[in-house]
Amino acid sequence: MPAIVLIGAQWGDEGKGKVTDLLGDRVKYVVRYQGGNNAGHTVVVGDEHYALHVLPSGVISPEVIPVIGNGVVIDPKVLLEEIDGLESRGVSCEKLLISANAHLIMPYHRALDKVSERFLGKAKIGTTGRGIGPTYGDKVARTGIRIQDLFDPGILEQKLELALRDKNQLLTKVYNRRAIEAKRIAEEYSTYAERLKPYVADTGLILDQALKNDVNVLLEGAQGSLLDVDHGTYPFVTSSNPTAGGAAVGSGVGPTKITKVIGIIKAYTTRVGSGPFPTELLDDQGEWLRKAGGEFGVTTGRPRRCGWFDAVIARYATRVNGVTDYCVTKLDVLSGLDKIPVCVAYEVDGKKHDEIPMTQTDFHHAKPVYEYLDGWSEDISGARTFGDLPKKAQTYVKTIEEMSGAQVSAIGVGPRRDQTLQLRPFL
Numbered sequence: 001m002p003a004i005v006l007i008g009a010q011w012g013d014e015g016k017g018k019v020t021d022l023l024g025d026r027v028k029y030v031v032r033y034q035g036g037n038n039a040g041h042t043v044v045v046g047d048e049h050y051a052l053h054v055l056p057s058g059v060i061s062p063e064v065i066p067v068i069g070n071g072v073v074i075d076p077k078v079l080l081e082e083i084d085g086l087e088s089r090g091v092s093c094e095k096l097l098i099s100a101n102a103h104l105i106m107p108y109h110r111a112l113d114k115v116s117e118r119f120l121g122k123a124k125i126g127t128t129g130r131g132i133g134p135t136y137g138d139k140v141a142r143t144g145i146r147i148q149d150l151f152d153p154g155i156l157e158q159k160l161e162l163a164l165r166d167k168n169q170l171l172t173k174v175y176n177r178r179a180i181e182a183k184r185i186a187e188e189y190s191t192y193a194e195r196l197k198p199y200v201a202d203t204g205l206i207l208d209q210a211l212k213n214d215v216n217v218l219l220e221g222a223q224g225s226l227l228d229v230d231h232g233t234y235p236f237v238t239s240s241n242p243t244a245g246g247a248a249v250g251s252g253v254g255p256t257k258i259t260k261v262i263g264i265i266k267a268y269t270t271r272v273g274s275g276p277f278p279t280e281l282l283d284d285q286g287e288w289l290r291k292a293g294g295e296f297g298v299t300t301g302r303p304r305r306c307g308w309f310d311a312v313i314a315r316y317a318t319r320v321n322g323v324t325d326y327c328v329t330k331l332d333v334l335s336g337l338d339k340i341p342v343c344v345a346y347e348v349d350g351k352k353h354d355e356i357p358m359t360q361t362d363f364h365h366a367k368p369v370y371e372y373l374d375g376w377s378e379d380i381s382g383a384r385t386f387g388d389l390p391k392k393a394q395t396y397v398k399t400i401e402e403m404s405g406a407q408v409s410a411i412g413v414g415p416r417r418d419q420t421l422q423l424r425p426f427l
Ligand code: GDP
Pocket: 008, 012, 013, 014, 015, 016, 017, 018, 039, 040, 041, 042, 043, 044, 293, 294, 298, 328, 329, 330, 331, 332, 333, 411, 412, 413, 414, 415
């Protein structure tokens, strides 16, 4: 049976959490494969709102086994608080599995994330301040500390001493902060070790066995394709690979097992943090979209930058992820507009570009070329089939489908589970 991947096709916050939750009754495992608690995924079930950060969104479905894959970076204190928060609301996390190879976010990663942003001044990335970049940096530099190290106190302290040798030089001599003591972190983290131990497993092996037994596995991405460290708007990106290729690396599931890539794409565009955003609206229309869509960050509460749908980005996301199916979310938010601009190409220094420009310099200069589609005035939040949508809303979806180059298989008309029009089953 297949492993399917779910990714964000824009700059994150497309509604991945909702769609992952929706698939909860059709998959047995839901695996987070990258990112950490920079993510904020919202799941709404009836009157209950859940904001998930490290745990896969499948955790809300009682039958699902949630897995934190090797590609995720874990802040253990945040993870344990998230588990406690859910359990106090009656959501069991008992079946959670955590890869022994996942890397740990340490207090010095959080400190370095914050001070390095401050030092960048106007050039800052606008990170979530959760220590994500420095943790992945250490992973690649081979000075990271992994979940499995928690269970060998001697190794943990030794690795911490080594890591802190240069981190403390940086903190005290460059950033004018206080040094951090290895012993103190070792003590704090050993308390987490005890609580985390029951969840830790060889997750890659378990997933392979599940796939051999015809069990469905959903690999859930965080962030979005344009925040990918390789394929995004570098350096204004996160430090991992949210694109579908990252799903194999970050879960240990071989790429030939993946049969479907579901792209989650908003009917317009948002972005949090710095970096280029060709269709951004800095006027009243942007304010209108932010209000209508409730576009405020789940993790940091920051107002999201808002703009129109960008078909150039959609086509790019289709290509770099190999998207087989799209779920267009938040179509309901666009109700009430007379005309809806859709960006079909860019103009860069007088030249038309149908694809994302090759260089970041050109992308910074990209001006949107718009086509104007007819809007609709009806409230569509009660629609349950494609036929329930006003003709002009149907045409909007069909047009962006054609421009994006992959079929639209579902449409979101509200935050709740039942506010999804399924045009064809995902699996
Ligand atoms: P994620 O990070 O991709 O999981 O997305 P977020 O949870 O950060 O942001 C998406 C927001 O849109 C959440 O508040 C969802 O409850 C909400 N949402 C998801 N799908 C829809 C939809 O189709 N319509 C509306 N109005 N809201 C939606």
